[in-house]
Amino acid sequence: MHIADGFLPAPVSLLGYALTGGGLWFSLRKISKTYEDPQEHIPKTSLLTAAFFVGSLINIPVPPSSVHLLLNGMLGVLLGYYAFPAIVVGLFFQAVMFQHGGMSTLGVNAAMLGFPALLSGYLFKLRLSFGEETPRRLGVFAFAAGASAVALSTLIFFGLIVTTIPADFDADLERSATFVLMMSQIPLIFIEGVFTSILVSFLRQVKPSLIEGF
Amino acid sequence: MKSLNWTLIIPIVGLGVIGVTETALAHAAQLRYEIESTISVTATYDNGEPMANAQILVYSPDDPREPWMRGTTDDAGRYEFRPQAEESGNWTVTVRQAGHGDMITLNLDDSGTRADASTENSSDSSLFAGSADISLPQRLLTGGSIIWGCVGTALFFSRRRKSSSES
Numbered sequence: 001m002h003i004a005d006g007f008l009p010a011p012v013s014l015l016g017y018a019l020t021g022g023g024l025w026f027s028l029r030k031i032s033k034t035y036e037d038p039q040e041h042i043p044k045t046s047l048l049t050a051a052f053f054v055g056s057l058i059n060i061p062v063p064p065s066s067v068h069l070l071l072n073g074m075l076g077v078l079l080g081y082y083a084f085p086a087i088v089v090g091l092f093f094q095a096v097m098f099q100h101g102g103m104s105t106l107g108v109n110a111a112m113l114g115f116p117a118l119l120s121g122y123l124f125k126l127r128l129s130f131g132e133e134t135p136r137r138l139g140v141f142a143f144a145a146g147a148s149a150v151a152l153s154t155l156i157f158f159g160l161i162v163t164t165i166p167a168d169f170d171a172d173l174e175r176s177a178t179f180v181l182m183m184s185q186i187p188l189i190f191i192e193g194v195f196t197s198i199l200v201s202f203l204r205q206v207k208p209s210l211i212e213g214f
Numbered sequence: 215m216k217s218l219n220w221t222l223i224i225p226i227v228g229l230g231v232i233g234v235t236e237t238a239l240a241h242a243a244q245l246r247y248e249i250e251s252t253i254s255v256t257a258t259y260d261n262g263e264p265m266a267n268a269q270i271l272v273y274s275p276d277d278p279r280e281p282w283m284r285g286t287t288d289d290a291g292r293y294e295f296r297p298q299a300e301e302s303g304n305w306t307v308t309v310r311q312a313g314h315g316d317m318i319t320l321n322l323d324d325s326g327t328r329a330d331a332s333t334e335n336s337s338d339s340s341l342f343a344g345s346a347d348i349s350l351p352q353r354l355l356t357g358g359s360i361i362w363g364c365v366g367t368a369l370f371f372s373r374r375r376k377s378s379s380e381s
Contacts, residue, residue: 007313043368050364054357059261066261093360097353099260161313168281169269169310177267181312 001070001157001185002056002094002109005102008164016108020088023114027084034081044210045082048075052090056100060191067188072113073149074196076120077142078203078210083117084110108160116152120145138204138211139197146196147189154185250296253320257291257309264291268311275303275322297322 008016031038055071075083088110094100101109127133127141161178165171203210257265267286270293274282287293287309297305297320305320348356 003313004315006317007310007315039371042371046364046368046371050361053360053364066263097357097360157313168271168284170284173269173286174310174312177312 001068001154002091002101003105003112003157003160004099005104008105008108008160010104012160012164013104013108016105016111018107019111020107020114023084023111023118024088027081027118030081041079041082045079045086048079049086049090052086053093056094056098060188062184062187067184069195070113070150070153070188070192072117072153073120073146073192074199076117076149077124077145077196077200080121080125081118083121084114087114087117112156112160113149113153116149116156119152120149123148135201135204139201142200143193143197147193150185150189150192154182154189158182251322252294252296253305253307254292254294255307255309255318257287257293257311257316259314264289265309265311265314266291268309268315271308271310272297273306273308274298274301275305276301278304278306 035041052071052075055069058069059066060068072083072087075086079086088106091101091106091109091113095102095106095109124141124145127137130137158178158181162175165174200211255270257268257270259265265287266289268291270285270287271281272283272285272295273279274297276282283295285293285295293309302322305322306317307320308317309315
């Protein structure tokens with residue numbers, strides 16, 4: 001679900017770079033203000049960036065086509081503000097290595113996955129305002145955060161594609177094909193929600209420090 | 215007078231016989247040939263799955279802005295078209311389906327034969343067009359290097375944190 005080169009008009013690509021620049025600036029500023037030692041979370045960020053980079057290669061067959069993992073919700077939950085830079089770096093390497101996305105659309109793709117990741121981070125943090133944390137509540141919030149990031153990114157993707165169909169193509173045919181693809185993303189929303197929930201519940205038991213503070 | 219008639223009759227009859235023969239010969243069968251190259255493009259996703267019923271636009275070298283032909287791929291992601299031999303130059307084929315797609319440029323030389331389509335050819339719309347030709351081992355090696363770069367960064371910062379906490 002990456003937008004490749006040549007699929008968006010130049011102003012949209014530029015706007016994507018502007019939004020990504022703003023998102024990076026916001027995230028780095030928040031990181032330096034929020035954490036006493038901003039370098040403390042770099043090891044975890046690096047490892048999850050590698051996981052995100054590989055994640056797009058894992059295809060899940062959803063008839064009639066297949067979808068690949070996005071993992072932006074999981075990054076938001078586990079990395080908080082670090083998720084945005086991690087996504088920018090991961091997408092850059094995905095575009096260069098696997099041609100998933102392109103260099104002109106890197107800004108759009110980063111904004112499309114990065115901002116929902118930040119929102120899922122906030123959503124996961126909301127659990128703290130409900131009093132004492134129970135394993136069940138932790139799992140539910142992790143599911144909601146992991147699933148909502150994918151759902152939001154999917155909506156942004158289809159919004160962008162449907163509104164920028166070039167005049168030469170049959171818009172109705174493209175819209176219906178896009179709608180079919182959107183339907184095939186629905187199982188992925190649940191898969192990623194469940195995956196994030198299991199991962200967070202697992203980390204709570206083996207290394208709770210990894211989910212504290214986010 | 216008599217001899218004059220014969221000099222007129224003989225050529226007229228001769229012409230008539232030739233004329234009839236010509237007409238009779240026109241019923242003979244003829245085979246003519248013309249070599250026209252048909253371009254066959256196949257659209258697949260990067261996992262090898264065919265892009266069935268995807269929209270295809272073909273642009274001729276004469277007018278790269280207005281589609282010369284439109285169509286959709288079959289179930290195997292295949293689409294065929296026959297460019298006019300007199301239109302040599304770069305033919306562009308674009309495929310698109312649900313925000314996914316690709317573009318390929320075919321260079322047809324003056325004789326109308328396929329210049330670079332004699333072997334299977336693929337193209338990618340990425341600006342890093344050359345990287346589409348990277349072989350699988352090269353790709354795995356570079357991918358591994360990127361992952362090791364991330365792991366190395368993680369090890370470096372975790373080591374630094376430990377040593378600073380010890381001191």
